[in-house]
């Protein structure tokens with residue numbers, strides 16, 4: 348897996364990669380957040396940028412840029428029952444498409460996809476569209492682990508309401 | 515429902531507050547007229563407009579404005595973002611640098627001082643007075659410790675007089691970093707379906723913290739292994755106090771306001787401050803509350819970075835801020851849910867209109883300088899705000 352060439356990755360393992368992304372989406376939509384968290388490597392980052400391509404998290408405020416510790420805290424908070432912004436919880440459908448392997452980065456597959464996330468909460472249905480990037484490393488138990496996930500929402504610069512469900 | 519004609523009657527002397535202050539479009543319109551068109555309004559921080567020609571767009575009350583630093587004279591000006599021809603907004607960008615603004619509709623151009631510079635194919639006008647057709651300026655602009663304010667009113671109290679006892683706190687904020695502060699990281703933008711005043715009055719509300727932010731306290735407890743003593747501090751630490759600073763302003767001090775940091779989170783101010791009517795400081799952020807309609811509000815949260823501190827330090831301020839605030843934060847969205855939108859839901863039950871805002875009123879301590887000191891979790895800041903509101907809104911009253 349780690350010696351995969353971009354060509355081999357693009358042809359041979361696309362199905363495995365796509366299946367992994369679908370699995371992640373399914374866990375999110377099914378509120379299986381602890382199992383979802385297991386898909387993240389210990390050094391994982393989870394990033395929802397604010398601003399265009401030029402936004403730089405060192406200097407610009409972001410919607411979310413978590414390490415795995417804080418990602419775990421999100422799960423803890425949502426599952427704890429006292430996060431009012433998730434009471435009631437958001438119902439979501441993650442539609443994953445345009446999956447491709449763009450290359451390799453430091454032993455990880457650079458996977459691009461688009462996602463349409465439909466969210467229903469308190470009778471209001473909202474749509475979030477995003478360009479998504481995963482850096483995936485091979486893992487015996489899950490097939491892959493996520494080293495990095497980046498969710499570029501098309502509406503990340505407009506005033507937002509409640510993004511406390513996990514994307 | 516009680517029919518009330520004078521808005522001053524919406525707040526009783528024993529601190530019953532009528533729910534229509536959050537829901538009535540008529541009151542919303544009266545606020546724009548009596549508060550936002552008379553008071554000083556925050557529009558920018560100087561760090562956003564460092565160089566001649568820099569500009570930003572924002573709102574003065576509900577009105578879109580452009581704040582500019584003159585390309586030639588370096589002066590700060592605030593003008594309506596509205597072409598004098600047939601009214602199109604002349605500037606779309608949030609910020610930038612420009613010597614001219616060109617209206618996209620028919621091409622009229624304005625200098626960044628607001629002066630009308632050119633009319634396209636102008637032979638069709640016989641008697642136009644160009645001098646009178648610059649972008650409409652707000653007549654007064656002034657700066658306090660780097661914070662830029664403007665007023666629609668030609669006359670009235672000076673900015674210094676308006677800020678009064680809030681001024682020393684702005685000075686403390688301006689000295690948070692080794693070389694001051696800057697607002698260069700952009701802003702979180704939120705919107706919610708409820709009244710703007712709910713965000714302002716929630717900025718200093720220690721009473722709510724243990725309830726609305728219970729999940730955040732659970733996260734903190736998990737992080738350090740034990741429940742943080744925030745509620746004990748709020749209830750029993752006597753150096754924690756609320757102060758009505760007059761003119762609608764208020765502060766909550768977590769101990770000595772001159773201490774660098776309240777110890778809670780990186781970059782946090784040792785106090786929360788409300789500057790009447792719609793500017794707040796909490797944590798490491800400038801919070802600008804933008805009223806849109808009685809039941810719709812936008813809020814912009816600008817993290818304050820420390821000038822002269824390392825990039826790593828400022829990056830850490832941003833990450834800490836994001837942990838609680840913004841649409842994806844682990845705290846702010848709970849305020850939106852409970853303190854704003856669930857209040858808006860409750861306000862639909864109009865059979866009983868009155869709210870109780872008297873917490874700690876009996877133990878307020880008026881000071882010789884006119885300020886009023888109260889306990890940390892008392893509703894002193896809410897009463898401070900509504901004293902200012904009531905005076906401004908009274909028929910025949912002035913801000």
Ligand code: FES
Nearest residue numbers: 597599600617620
């Ligand atoms: S509206 Fe601006 S040029 Fe006509």
Ligand SMILES: [Fe+2]
Nearest residue numbers: 722726727849
């Ligand atoms: Fe809060």
